[in-house]
Amino acid sequence: MTRPIAAPRVAPGRLPEGIRVRRAGTADLPACGTIWRDGINDYLGRLNQREIPDDLSAIGRLHAHLLATDPETFLVAVRGGDGRAATAADGRIVAFGAAVRRDEVWFLSMLFVAPEEQGSGLGRALLDRILPDEADAVLATATDSQQPISNGLYARYGIVPRMPLLSLVGRPSGTDAFGALPSGVVAVPFEDLAAERHGNLAAAVDSLDREVVGFAHPEDHRFLRQEGRRGFLFRHGSRAVGYCYASEAGRVGPIVVRDSGLLPAALGHVLAAVEPRGASALWAPGFADRAIVPLVRAGFRLDQFPVLLCWTRPFADFSRYVPISPGLL
Numbered sequence: 001m002t003r004p005i006a007a008p009r010v011a012p013g014r015l016p017e018g019i020r021v022r023r024a025g026t027a028d029l030p031a032c033g034t035i036w037r038d039g040i041n042d043y044l045g046r047l048n049q050r051e052i053p054d055d056l057s058a059i060g061r062l063h064a065h066l067l068a069t070d071p072e073t074f075l076v077a078v079r080g081g082d083g084r085a086a087t088a089a090d091g092r093i094v095a096f097g098a099a100v101r102r103d104e105v106w107f108l109s110m111l112f113v114a115p116e117e118q119g120s121g122l123g124r125a126l127l128d129r130i131l132p133d134e135a136d137a138v139l140a141t142a143t144d145s146q147q148p149i150s151n152g153l154y155a156r157y158g159i160v161p162r163m164p165l166l167s168l169v170g171r172p173s174g175t176d177a178f179g180a181l182p183s184g185v186v187a188v189p190f191e192d193l194a195a196e197r198h199g200n201l202a203a204a205v206d207s208l209d210r211e212v213v214g215f216a217h218p219e220d221h222r223f224l225r226q227e228g229r230r231g232f233l234f235r236h237g238s239r240a241v242g243y244c245y246a247s248e249a250g251r252v253g254p255i256v257v258r259d260s261g262l263l264p265a266a267l268g269h270v271l272a273a274v275e276p277r278g279a280s281a282l283w284a285p286g287f288a289d290r291a292i293v294p295l296v297r298a299g300f301r302l303d304q305f306p307v308l309l310c311w312t313r314p315f316a317d318f319s320r321y322v323p324i325s326p327g328l329l
Helices: 026-046 059-071 121-130 146-156 190-195 197-212 218-226 261-275 289-297
Strands: 019-023 074-079 092-102 106-113 139-146 160-168 185-189 229-236 239-247 254-257 278-283 301-311
Touching: 019 121, 026 059, 026 074, 026 106, 059 092, 059 218, 092 121, 106 121, 106 289, 121 139, 121 146, 121 229, 139 146, 139 185, 139 190, 146 160, 146 301, 160 289, 185 190, 185 261, 190 197, 190 229, 197 218, 197 229, 197 239, 197 254, 218 229, 218 278, 239 261, 254 261, 261 278, 261 289, 278 301
Parallel strands: 106 139
Antiparallel strands: 019 074, 074 092, 092 106, 139 301, 160 278, 160 301, 185 229, 229 239, 239 254
């Protein structure tokens, strides 16, 4: 069996002159949202693509979640001042990075540098300060396919692009493409399980996650429910065989199934059970053809450039797993 290439444990890259790095605080999050938007729009503009909307409320809530669960690996780079606080006197936040640790998997959720600071080595220096010390940790991230410089940076650490993550948007023209739930499998809304001991649902979801995703992440499930995503547990008798989420805002995922054959029917169920205010949208792994094919046949369209999922070694079965988003697996 080939051993994965370990990330080089060397002295962190040198910061550009006048830059200091510190842990982020709640007051920094609006600036991080602005850098995220400006960084994406900068390269989208060069590709003659439409810019992302100015509404930063959703990304702000995600950043707040990352900060709450993993504050040690949410860092900001500040130009000027003493780097201790995000105030006008302290200087200006020009980059940020955030990673989450879920069991043995370290996932880089965000690494963004303000356009005017790019090309200075700041991104690599910030990444070096976020990487875990453990040599046996699985390193993973999701990157834009139109960003070869970023992809090359991560590949230096063995975090190599392995699989596309496809954005699909639309509403199903019918349910025939998805098929019915197999005989004996029922979908139970999470709220209907409230009469049962909460631990039963949590244990079932954690078990599915560990088997299929490679890690349990109850903190992320709490975030999903706070964001208004409704959950459904699929059961065959007393055995949990999968779960899925969707929201009235249109976001679909995550979806986890023990048998990949259940994936299309699970997807069809949640698309019918949760009627969005507009279109539905999800990020489907390239390995999850049992989700992608029926979605396209039902009228969904591929939207945006693919995202590339990268890792140092395998950790999840993406034929049975549709993740939350490129920023939070």
